[in-house]
Amino acid sequence: MTSLRGQPDRSDLDAYLDDVLPEPERARMAQEINANPELLAEVELQQRIDDSLRRSFATGGVPASLLSKVRESGPAGKIVSRFRRRRMMVGAAAAAAAIVWGVLGWQYLASSSKTPRYNPNLPLATIYETQVVAGFRPKWVCDDDREFASTFLTRQGQGLLLAAMPEGTKMAGLTYCGGLSRYTTTMLASVDNAPVMVFVDRIGADTHPPQPAVATGLHLFRKELGSLVLYELTPIGQPRVMDYLYPADVPAAK
Amino acid sequence: MLDVESFTALLRDCYQRCWLVAMAVTGDRAEADDIVQEASIVALRKLADFTAGTNFAAWMSQIVRLTALNHVKKSFRKTTVVTDPATIDQTESPVGIMAAGKVESVASDGRLSEHQTDFDDELLSALRTIGDVARACLLLRVVHQLSYSDISETLGIPEGTAMSHVHRAKQSLRQQLSLRHKQSAESSHDPGPR
Numbered sequence: 001m002t003s004l005r006g007q008p009d010r011s012d013l014d015a016y017l018d019d020v021l022p023e024p025e026r027a028r029m030a031q032e033i034n035a036n037p038e039l040l041a042e043v044e045l046q047q048r049i050d051d052s053l054r055r056s057f058a059t060g061g062v063p064a065s066l067l068s069k070v071r072e073s074g075p076a077g078k079i080v081s082r083f084r085r086r087r088m089m090v091g092a093a094a095a096a097a098a099i100v101w102g103v104l105g106w107q108y109l110a111s112s113s114k115t116p117r118y119n120p121n122l123p124l125a126t127i128y129e130t131q132v133v134a135g136f137r138p139k140w141v142c143d144d145d146r147e148f149a150s151t152f153l154t155r156q157g158q159g160l161l162l163a164a165m166p167e168g169t170k171m172a173g174l175t176y177c178g179g180l181s182r183y184t185t186t187m188l189a190s191v192d193n194a195p196v197m198v199f200v201d202r203i204g205a206d207t208h209p210p211q212p213a214v215a216t217g218l219h220l221f222r223k224e225l226g227s228l229v230l231y232e233l234t235p236i237g238q239p240r241v242m243d244y245l246y247p248a249d250v251p252a253a254k
Numbered sequence: 255m256l257d258v259e260s261f262t263a264l265l266r267d268c269y270q271r272c273w274l275v276a277m278a279v280t281g282d283r284a285e286a287d288d289i290v291q292e293a294s295i296v297a298l299r300k301l302a303d304f305t306a307g308t309n310f311a312a313w314m315s316q317i318v319r320l321t322a323l324n325h326v327k328k329s330f331r332k333t334t335v336v337t338d339p340a341t342i343d344q345t346e347s348p349v350g351i352m353a354a355g356k357v358e359s360v361a362s363d364g365r366l367s368e369h370q371t372d373f374d375d376e377l378l379s380a381l382r383t384i385g386d387v388a389r390a391c392l393l394l395r396v397v398h399q400l401s402y403s404d405i406s407e408t409l410g411i412p413e414g415t416a417m418s419h420v421h422r423a424k425q426s427l428r429q430q431l432s433l434r435h436k437q438s439a440e441s442s443h444d445p446g447p448r
Contacts (some may be wrong), residue, residue: 011421012427014421014424015421016419017424018395018401018417018420018424020417029399042428045428045431045432046424046428048373049377049424049427049428049431050396051391052373052374052377053377053392053396053397054396054397055374056374056377056378057274057277057393057397058397059269059270059274061266061269061270062265062266062269063287066265066268066287066291066294067262067265069291070258070261070265070294070295070298071258071259071262072261073258073295073298141328143328217340
């Protein structure tokens with residue numbers, strides 16, 4: 001590493017600027033700085049930076065509103081913060097929209113043709129390609145472990161949780177695109193930037209086990225977790241997502 | 255277990271530290287305020303987990319940092335539209351909003367600070383290029399003047415790592431600002447096309 005002057009790294013300059021240089025070295029460094037205009041400019045620039053940071057990130061102390069809310073709340077109380085209020089409003093809007101869509105959907109299904117929305121013969125690789133072409137967007141992103149576990153408990157009869165995943169492996173969310181049955185819950189994830197899907201259903205729904213999609217270059221892995229069966233469909237040669245899932249009860253509400 | 259009054263007193267003492275941690279992650283004053291508030295409520299509900307006599311500021315700062323990271327993560331999830339599998343990682347990037355160019359040096363109501371200068375703007379822009387942990391170390395050291403021992407406890411990283419982050423961050427800022435000033439000086443002397 002080189003400094004601004006193109007000379008070897010000067011960790012003693014960093015220590016001097018950070019006020020952690022012991023006294024004998026500090027005095028020597030101060031002399032050296034005074035004798036060197038370039039070093040002096042560097043020190044002055046750092047002082048300017050520090051002043052600017054203190055100015056830009058100054059706080060005016062604890063907002064009175066926060067203290068009063070904390071006092072009102074107490075350990076067992078509840079405060080509706082701006083985030084939570086926004087979330088509640090969005091939740092209420094989503095609930096209203098769900099009711100409207102539910103009514104419209106029911107009317108549509110009752111009046112339209114009997115074509116099933118779920119195609120039981122669709123290979124998982126085709127579902128994968130469809131999802132990728134559509135942007136690999138989840139239908140739902142869970143806010144917390146409780147919501148995540150509840151989704152699987154409701155749909156598959158058993159809660160499921162996700163352990164901390166390593167760097168490069170990320171869960172994008174859930175989607176409901178069939179697979180093993182119309183009730184299959186599917187996770188969309190990315191592993192080293194590659195889209196990966198994990199299909200989750202009851203073991204009882206695994207009556208026609210999907211076949212590996214060799215021609216597509218995708219790999220299929222199967223795993224059973226309690227009463228659930230998991231299929232990971234991935235362009236990577238090993239399962240990198242489903243090993244982080246484990247059966248669990250729905251965590252208690254916070 | 256702490257009572258609410260004791261909690262409030264301790265929160266008052268460590269508010270600036272918590273706010274800087276939130277600010278380092280989000281880069282937005284209003285969001286930093288909200289995050290500290292949200293984290294305070296979480297902490298209040300988890301008071302039973304806090305061991306009396308241990309470092310309250312460090313415990314609280316960790317809650318603030320996790321709350322801020324969760325908030326940034328959710329913001330990315332909710333606002334990024336993925337159209338290409340190659341860009342999926344962008345929806346989950348934990349780097350922070352500040353790194354995505356959302357640094358705000360304005361007051362919560364949108365007004366520019368009365369002392370805001372071009373230099374401040376350039377510095378804030380350069381600050382975006384630094385990782386959020388390094389940014390938190392730098393702000394806690396320079397603005398809050400914390401010891402490395404306290405920074406280490408606050409962010410859960412070794413003291414040496416915290417110091418290294420601060421020194422590298424300072425070097426990076428000096429280099430970037432020097433370069434910008436050099437370029438602007440050259441352009442001001444450029445006679446232009448002939």
